[in-house]
Amino acid sequence: xxxxxxxxxxxSVSEGALVLLRCNYSSSVxxxxxxxxxxxxxxxxxxxKYTTGATLVKGINGFEAEFKKSETSFHLTKPSAHMSxxxxxFCAVRNPKAAGNKLTFGGxxxxxxxx
Amino acid sequence: GAVVxxxxxxxxxxxxxxxxxxxxxxxxxATTMFWYRQFPKQSLMxxxxxxxxxxxxxxxxxxxxxxxxxxxxxxxxxxxxTSAHPEDSSFYICSAHQVAGNPSAYEQYFGPGTRLTVx
Numbered sequence: 327x328x329x330x331x332x333x334x335x336x337x338s339v340s341e342g343a344l345v346l347l348r349c350n351y352s353s354s355v356x357x358x359x360x361x362x363x364x365x366x367x368x369x370x371x372x373x374x375k376y377t378t379g380a381t382l383v384k385g386i387n388g389f390e391a392e393f394k395k396s397e398t399s400f401h402l403t404k405p406s407a408h409m410s411x412x413x414x415x416f417c418a419v420r421n422p423k424a425a426g427n428k429l430t431f432g433g434x435x436x437x438x439x440x441x
Numbered sequence: 442g443a444v445v446x447x448x449x450x451x452x453x454x455x456x457x458x459x460x461x462x463x464x465x466x467x468x469x470x471a472t473t474m475f476w477y478r479q480f481p482k483q484s485l486m487x488x489x490x491x492x493x494x495x496x497x498x499x500x501x502x503x504x505x506x507x508x509x510x511x512x513x514x515x516x517x518x519x520x521x522x523t524s525a526h527p528e529d530s531s532f533y534i535c536s537a538h539q540v541a542g543n544p545s546a547y548e549q550y551f552g553p554g555t556r557l558t559v560x
Contacts, residue, residue, distance in 0.1 A: 358547065362551075367532075367554065367556065368553050368554060369445075369447075369534050369536075369551035369552050369553045369554045370485075370534070370536075370551040371551070372548060375548065377547070416484060416485070420547070422547075426490055426498070427473060427538055427547060427549075428475070428487060428490065429475075429487070429549060431484045431485050432484065433483070433484045434483070434484045436482075
């Protein structure tokens, strides 16, 4: 079984400050990892994903994440927060060797951006 | 590309009635679609996996007779909440998995969600 833990259900940052959202996973095999963003009353939009290859992954809207196998982590960062980054962020994991292509989501982190 | 739509975006129904939610992949074919449920300020909970032309696979604890799923074509899956009750009120989100492509390029494309309120 796999699981995802997002540390901090709420994160508050000032506009222009670093955004850091933490994600740790548990998986029996090297997983595929994803970060999604959800705006109020909307579905999920993919920010970035890691499957294989380079461990530092760049996504949309200036976000990036680094896969660290030794730490079983996939933390999401953005150097400078913008007001439009206020949203809910979900980390997700998939076992590429399992049938069904199911995603397992973390509990989510709500980002508040202060002017 | 890779757009998934849901209809309706919101619905209010009376207790005891049934409600159908549609999930469509607009510009790609999806052999597999997923249905999630999301309570306020919580994460997504996978309800079932919908496979085109076959029966859906339900997650543990999800009542298959209450949440009927049909995946009649490669672009359409429906979720019917039967005999709805107030506790079924929630945000329902579908996603679709594209048929072709490199497995490492795998991605689920999410619909915008349907908010169901049962009175």
